Amino acid sequence: MxxxxxxxxxxxxxxxxxxxxxxxxxxxxxxxxxxxxxxxxxxxxxxxxxxxxxxxxxxxxGIEISGGTAKGGAVKSEDDETAAPAPEDEAPLYFGWFGAGELRLGGFVVVMAIYTMILPVIGYIPSSVLAFAALIAIAGEYRPIRVALGAVGITALLYFLFAIVFQMNLPGPSLF
Amino acid sequence: MIETAVIAEAFLNVLSPYTLFFLFLGVLIGILAGILPGINGAIGISLILPFTFGMDPAVALIMMLGLWGGQNFGGGVTAALVHTPGAASGAATLFDGYPLAQKGQAGKALGVICIASSVGWFLSTIMLALIAVPLAAFALRFSAPEYFAVGIFGLSMVASMATKNIFKGAIATLFGLLIVTIGTDPFSGLPRFAFGRFELMDGINFLIVMIGVFAIAEVLHQAQKPTVHEEVRRFSRELPSWAEVRALLPTMVRSAGIGMLVGTAPGAGGSIAAFIAYNEAKRFSKTPEAFGTGALEGIAAPEAANNATEGGAMVPLLALGVPGSGAAAVILAAMILYGLRPGPRIFTDEPVLVYSLFFGLALGAVALLILGLLLTPYLAMLMRIPKPYLITGVTGLSFMAAMAITGLMFDVRLVLLFGIIGYIMRRYDFPPAPMILALVLGFMIETSMRRALIMSDGDWSIFVTRPISGTILALAVLSFLYPILRKIVSSARQGGA
The missing domain is CATH 1.10.287 (Helix Hairpins)
Incomplete structure (x- = not known):
């Protein structure tokens, strides 16, 4: 089965x-x-x-009927990952039921959900800096200065692209 | 007859500095997308789409086609340099690209990848023009039942071709069709599954779903994976000699033909074409034993084939309005956004645009050759961008792109929802591509079906008694049942042996 x-x-x-x-x-x-x-x-x-x-x-x-070109591994589908495994930088970590990967995944989903909620409340710049800093840290960059610079840099780059180059109205704060 | 004036106008349009700039920009972004892990053509095109809203449709589409071709090439670059294809289409290239790079001839490997990609892309454009024009002329006879049949055929091919389990492929397709029913009934104009929300009255924009299931799902996938450091060594700038390139020409031409044919079939993408071309190159080679150790033919074949799938995929897209892959689906979505109606009538309604796309594609191959040979050594350094910054940047770009498409915060939240759905689908082997194609084709399928039944006073036999519609539907059923029949036959043989 x-x-x-x-x-x-x-x-x-x-x-x-x-x-x-x-x-x-x-x-x-x-x-x-x-x-x-x-x-x-x-x-x-x-x-x-x-x-x-x-x-x-x-x-x-217990049967798996594969598609017309996905049989036997001779031909790979678009989603297949063919690369040889690269050396991992971290040893597998487990926190109770969850591994480090699941925790990172959960952290990403939670931060993204909070981001979509606070974006129209406190505006693009503060919400993006906070959310991006959290995402960078969750993804594995723990050095505070790099986290801060990365978050500010990505926020600024996206602001430049969308607000300045393409004249888009980014969400402003409704709280203040 | 095609007027010479139309062709001349299209040619001049493409040669304008404005169009050339965006073509080169598209190819450049495509190469970057191919090099960066996890960013494929569909994601790249979805993310640049909001930036093209103010552009002339022909220029915007040429830029997207450039991105698509550049991405196919970029995937091969990382396959050769770090044994990790940046895009699935580059997977077969690592068999010989990586060993050659390890021998200290990375420059030669990249040169062959670039030249083969350009040749495959260019030849497929010529074949596209030769096939699409008569096919579209034939498709002008199509009416509602035929369009319904073509839509079903496209979905059945995609749902059954490149999936690990055909039932999962079918469920993903049907899920996409269900999403299409959200919004307003196209015939009565009454709300359907809108749950009283004004944001859903116009339905769910398929670009929102695409950004979710491709880009955000990829971010979540990358977030879950452990961090790895790819080692990018300094490499030689030695390019292949003219004699070596000339010796590879038959392989490139044959592989471009394979790529073109495979690309024409909905559901079969660049990676499938690349593997088939690699196997064929080995079969035709005078030195098959050299394959796997850095054979130039083993690099040229998959690269020419995967770039040729682009021209192949454009055949059903332009002539029938049926996209054959995720990237083609985004191109189709973009065409609809620009007010164009892909399908046979586009050849008579917008001939300048169609020929501009042909010329744009052909020039894209030249742009790839120039940019690939000049900039690849520098662009490859992008692989050093640490993953935390890369996936955070893609997250921000995805949410802002969603905001740019509709301007609604509701849709930004939908992107996240579809990102989670896309991640779950990927984790449990439900392919996202059939769902996206169903989203794009769903409207055409429902309206054609209901229109055909109105034409026939509710008689369902209209779909099978009309020869073209009946034949296409029979092919659709066969293509879906083929894997099941193959399994039954193989089980029976094993039982008998």
């Missing part, structure tokens, strides 16, 4: 059933056509249910 495929298939099946149900709120028939706006999403939802069941069944049977 390929457990990840079975779980992914079950999640996709749930999404498809939810979409099918949700499409019930869309008018079924209009003056211009008999199918109405709900038909297409429901068609897609049914197709997605079939594909999800296919993923669950093949996952339960």
């Amino acid at each position: 390929i457990r990840s495929n079975v779980i992914a298939g079950a999640i996709c099946l749930s999404i498809a059933i939810f979409v099918y149900w949700l499409a019930g709120s869309v008018p079924a028939m209009t003056a211009t056509d008999n199918l109405g706006g709900r038909f297409f999403p429901r068609l897609i939802a049914v197709a997605m249910m079939i594909a999800s069941i296919g993923l669950i069944v093949t996952g339960l049977l």
Whole structure:
């Protein structure tokens, strides 16, 4: 059994059933056509249910059906990483359930989410300097002066590109 | 008949200093994008798109095509120098590029990569012009059922070709089609899945999704990976001799043909073409045993092929309005943003633009040759940019690009949401490219399907009784079922043996 495929298939099946149900709120028939706006999403939802069941069944049977050119490793897909592993600078670290990589990933998502929230509140420059400094530090640069210079530099470069060269209105502070 | 005046006007447009400047700039940015890890053509084009809004569409598209070609070349540069392809299309180049560089002949390796890339790109442009024009003339017969069939064919190819699991490819495609249904029903004008939010009434802009699933997902992927330091050594500036280049010409021409053919098929990208061309070059070589040790043919073949896929991918994009890859999807999205309608009619409605793109592509190959040979040794130093600054810069650029596209903070948050979705998809082997292509083609598929059914008074047989539509749909079903049939046949053979 390929457990990840079975779980992914079950999640996709749930999404498809939810979409099918949700499409019930869309008018079924209009003056211009008999199918109405709900038909297409429901068609897609049914197709997605079939594909999800296919993923669950093949996952339960332990089968992985690769695409036309992705077989056997002779030909690689766009997403494949062919490079030989490069030497790592850090030893694997674990903090409870999570490894260092997961913590960095979580840190990035949290900082990005906070950034999108504070951007319209305190404005582009302060929010960007703070968020970029946090991201640089999370990504592995711990020297404070370099973190500060990097954050200010990236903020300034983007400001120059978007606000000065392309005359775009960057978010201003609404708090003050 | 194509008027000579149209061709002359297009040629003069491309030769204007303004267009040439942006063409060279596009190629330069593309080389940088190819060298920088994790930035592929689709990401690069998505991120420069907001900067092109005020430009003439032909100039903006030529710049994007230049970026695409430059990126294919840049991926090979890092493959040869640090054994890490900056873009997937450069993966096959490391087999011989890296050993040659290790022998102290990095300059020669980069020279062959540059020349082969330019030759592949140039030849594919010629083939593009030769194939796309008659194909578009044939496609002028298409009506709603045929457009529906072409859209389904494009999606089935992409969903089933380069995926590790075809069910995941299908689910990713269908997920993209579901995103298209958010907004307003195109026939009744009534809201559909808008959840009462005015930001969703016009649907979700596919560029927002692209920036999320390509750029932000890549940032998250890079953030999770451990930091590595690539060692970039100083290298020789020795270029290949004329005799060596001349000996490589048959390999380059053959590989460009392979790249062109592979690029034409939706779903098969530059990396696939490069691997096939590498294998073929080895098969045709008089010295196959030299492959893997720094053979020039082993460098020229994948590079000519991966750059030729660009011209190949432009065939269905221009002639049918069907993009064959992530980068082609962004180009298509850009064309729609500029008010153009890719498909056969563009050849009659905008002939100057189409021929400008042909000339722009051809000159792009020349620009790559000049910039590649002159600047590559200096540009390669960019690989020294530490990852924390690089991924933070891409994050900022992605959010600001989203802001520039719609001006809505809601869309900046959507970029993050789709970034997380893209990361999860990538982690669990759901390919993002089919989802993006479905997003771009979804509107055409739904409207063509419903229009065809209105034409036939609800009779579904219209899709299979019309010869062109029926044939294309049959091919679509076959292309999707082929991996399943292959698996069944191979299991039966193993069982019988």
